[in-house]
Amino acid sequence: xxxxxxxxxxxxxxxxxxxxxxxxxxxxxxxxxxxxxxxxxxxxxxxxxxxxxxxxxxxxxxxxxxxxxxxxxxxxxxxxxxxxxxxxxxxxxxxxxxxxxxxxxxxxxxxxxxxxxxxxxxxxxxxxxxxxxxxxxxxxxxxxxxxxxxxxxxxxxxxxxxxxx
Numbered sequence: 001x002x003x004x005x006x007x008x009x010x011x012x013x014x015x016x017x018x019x020x021x022x023x024x025x026x027x028x029x030x031x032x033x034x035x036x037x038x039x040x041x042x043x044x045x046x047x048x049x050x051x052x053x054x055x056x057x058x059x060x061x062x063x064x065x066x067x068x069x070x071x072x073x074x075x076x077x078x079x080x081x082x083x084x085x086x087x088x089x090x091x092x093x094x095x096x097x098x099x100x101x102x103x104x105x106x107x108x109x110x111x112x113x114x115x116x117x118x119x120x121x122x123x124x125x126x127x128x129x130x131x132x133x134x135x136x137x138x139x140x141x142x143x144x145x146x147x148x149x150x151x152x153x154x155x156x157x158x159x160x161x162x163x164x165x
Contacts, residue, residue, distance in 0.1 A: 062118065062145040064133070068154050071120045071147040079118040083151065084132040089124055093161040095154060103128045106135050118143045125150040 066074070075081055081098035083090060090100045101109050103123070113119065119141060121132040129146040136144045147154075155161050 062143050064145065065126075065130070065148050066120070066145050068147060068149045068157055068159070071122070071145075071154075072159055074118055074120050074145075077118075079120050080114050082113060082119055082121045082132065082136075084121060084123050084128050085151070091164060093151065093155060093163050095122065095151060096160050096162050098122065103132050103135075106132055107139075110136075110139050113141065115141065118145075120145055120147055122147045122154070123150050124152050126153075 063070075071079075071081075075095070075097065081095050083094055083098045083100045084103040084106060085094075085100070086102050087100065094100070099112070101112060113136065119136060121129040121136065121144065123129040123132070126146065126148045127150075129150065133144050133146040151161070
């Protein structure tokens with residue numbers, strides 16, 4: 001009887017494994033440093049794209065934004081200077097030979113802006129001239145730029161100004 005009890009307490013022998021029925025190997029995961037590197041690459045790529053977009057020239061070779069010195073040169077070469085400030089700002093002082101069309105009126109007064117001529121859009125500090133430039137570009141004007149620093153910067157640099165109408 002002792003043999004019988006020994007046999008019943010034994011565990012069955014393991015079945016031989018079939019190589020074709022093995023458990024699949026665990027999937028490899030992407031390491032954390034890989035995700036970090038990918039994130040850095042994406043941030044750099046987006047930053048570069050934004051930088052290129054902001055600093056790209058306008059449709060015709062004029063830079064989207066120019067310095068006061070460059071605007072003065074263009075003015076001396078015959079560019080149309082469009083001042084998009086309000087009339088009370090204009091009366092205080094403005095660039096000689098410039099034309100006043102307030103920014104809010106510009107979409108309705110596009111016929112007053114010459115075609116086939118370089119256009120420099122100016123305002124007091126440079127903030128309103130950019131939307132003015134964009135209105136003209138969207139309307140089909142091709143040689144348009146915005147002056148950084150505005151008419152206040154122009155005056156500070158000692159460039160000519162006039163007062164009154």
